[in-house]
Amino acid sequence: AQRVTQPEKLLSVFKGAPVELKCNYSYSGSPELFWYVQYSRQRLQLLLRHISRESIKGFTADLNKGETSFHLKKPFAQEEDSAMYYCAPSAGGTSYGKLTFGQGTILTVHP
């Protein structure tokens, strides 16, 4: 069965500090991997996707197939990064891509 684990429910850092949000997954096949973010009073939105190898708002995510992890990182956190973050693998290949969400990590960046 597909499973996503975000071990930290809450994560607090100070502005300017590095931040890492952990995600481990158990998934059959080769999933495509995403991070979604929900800022206060806003809708859930795509932050970044592994397939694009992109960096959004200074965040990057490295896929480690051996450890089946897809941790989200940012070297210098900003107050506006405070939000709920969800790791979400989806079935890859020709599948339509049903997402399996983790329970989420609430990131708080203190001034």
Added chain:
Amino acid sequence: GAGVSQSPRYKVAKRGQDVALRCDPISGHVSLFWYQQALGQGPEFLTYFQNEAQLDKSGLPSDRFFAERPEGSVSTLKIQRTQQEDSAVYLCASSAGRAYYGYTFGSGTRLTVV
């Protein structure tokens, strides 16, 4: 439209009442998903449509839940004889095509069953 629109934003239903939740996806988006998000949890998959065809309804928790998308655009999620455990935020998302582009989510409908 510019984004995925869901209505109503909030719905309070008495236990046993039937409810209908509406989703207006982005125009032209082929794929449409419904997710259920209980308090403190991540969203959980309910069902998927490709145009008007419901290709996966494996996440619907019981036969009280029914979804349709008759013309391949607007979708309705119907819950019959609501129970307290149905209280959650119901999210709709749409996508133009392949999964790796990601989805666009609506703001959700918060259903409270009293």
